[in-house]
Amino acid sequence: ETGVTQTPRHLVMGMTNKKSLKCEQHLGHNAMYWYKQSAKKPLELMFVYSLEERVENNSVPSRFSPECPNSSHLFLHLHTLQPEDSALYLCASSQDTTSYEQYFGPGTRLTVT
Amino acid sequence: EDQVTQSPEALRLQEGESSSLNCSYTVSGLRGLFWYRQDPGKGPEFLFTLYSAGEEKEKERLKATLTKKESFLHITAPKPEDSATYLCAAHNYGQNFVFGPGTRLSVLP
Numbered sequence: 001e002t003g004v005t006q007t008p009r010h011l012v013m014g015m016t017n018k019k020s021l022k023c024e025q026h027l028g029h030n031a032m033y034w035y036k037q038s039a040k041k042p043l044e045l046m047f048v049y050s051l052e053e054r055v056e057n058n059s060v061p062s063r064f065s066p067e068c069p070n071s072s073h074l075f076l077h078l079h080t081l082q083p084e085d086s087a088l089y090l091c092a093s094s095q096d097t098t099s100y101e102q103y104f105g106p107g108t109r110l111t112v113t
Numbered sequence: 114e115d116q117v118t119q120s121p122e123a124l125r126l127q128e129g130e131s132s133s134l135n136c137s138y139t140v141s142g143l144r145g146l147f148w149y150r151q152d153p154g155k156g157p158e159f160l161f162t163l164y165s166a167g168e169e170k171e172k173e174r175l176k177a178t179l180t181k182k183e184s185f186l187h188i189t190a191p192k193p194e195d196s197a198t199y200l201c202a203a204h205n206y207g208q209n210f211v212f213g214p215g216t217r218l219s220v221l222p
Contacts, residue, residue, distance in 0.1 A: 004156070042117070043157070043200065043212035058209070090156050100147045100204060104156025 002026055004105035006091050012111045015081060021108045023074040023091030031097045032074040034066060035090040037107070043090070049074060050097045081112045115140040117203050117213035125219045126191055134186040134216045136201030146184050148177050149200040151215070157200055160186075191220045 004025045013019050025032065034046040048056035049068040063085075065077040074091055088109050092102040116139045126132055138146065145164050149157035161170045163179035170177050174195065176187040186199055196219050202212040 040214075042214045043202070045210045045212075056209075092156070100145050100162040101159045102157075103159070106154070106156050 004091060004093055004103050006089075006105035006108050008108060009106065010109045010111075012113060013078070013081065014113055015083070017081075018077070018079040020078065021076040021089055021091075021110075023076075023105055025072055025074075025091075025093040025103070025105075027093055027103060029093040029095050029103070030071055031094045031099070032068060032071070033092040033094075033102065034074065034076055035092065035104075037088040037090055039087075047076075048097060055097060078110075081110075083112050086110055086112045115203065115205055115209065115211045117201055117211050119199075119201055119213035119216050121216060122214070123217040123219070125221065126188075128192055128220055128222050129190045131187070131189045131191070133188070134199055134201075134218070136184040136186070136213055137182060138184070138201075138203045138211075138213075139182075140203045140205040140211060142206035143203055144206055145204045146179055147202050147204070148184070148186055149202070151198045151200055160199075188218070191218075193220045193222050196220045 007022045032049045036044045046060045047066045052068045063080050067075040088107045090107045091105045094102045118137045120135045147162045148160040151157040161177040166181045168179050174189050178185045198215040198217045200215045
């Protein structure tokens with residue numbers, strides 16, 4: 001595998017479920033990001049990790065919980081979501097947090113019922 | 114509040130018909146302005162970063178320019194494969210990335 005991969009590509013979950021999104025980068029980068037892309041809205045940065053440490057949390061509700069066990073893997077744990085959380089969740093990586101050249105994964109299309 | 118807007122929302126061009134996309138930004142201390150391309154069902158793909166007014170960058174049929182309030186993405190003689198959504202984003206000194214809503218470009222053969 002090359003680049004940034006995300007699994008699953010599609011996910012349907014009920015409001016009481018707990019699920020996790022996974023992201024893996026094969027680029028040797030030190031920074032990883034979670035973004036939310038909703039229909040008709042701009043891309044929203046959710047979390048930033050640098051060398052496995054969270055450096056930014058853009059006022060994201062606690063029902064979204066990120067985890068970065070190492071510099072290649074990033075998870076987004078989901079619980080008690082709302083229908084308005086339905087969106088495309090994108091993971092990205094870059095050499096470090098000062099690099100603007102971010103490489104994005106294909107995203108996970110999440111539907112909350 | 115930091116803000117990035119893009120116009121037009123959608124643009125249809127004939128193959129070979131050059132045009133420009135606009136990105137207007139209001140950020141407290143711009144560190145960088147960047148452009149991405151996003152195809153349906155895929156994540157954004159990095160195109161350019163611009164750091165200061167007057168800077169220009171080119172890649173194939175695309176040229177990005179930056180002023181103190183705007184950035185333009187000029188597309189010269191576009192081809193159908195240039196059809197995509199083009200995203201503009203700004204990075205400020207507060208370490209925040211602010212994206213615009215994008216311009217959806219369709220190039221007809």
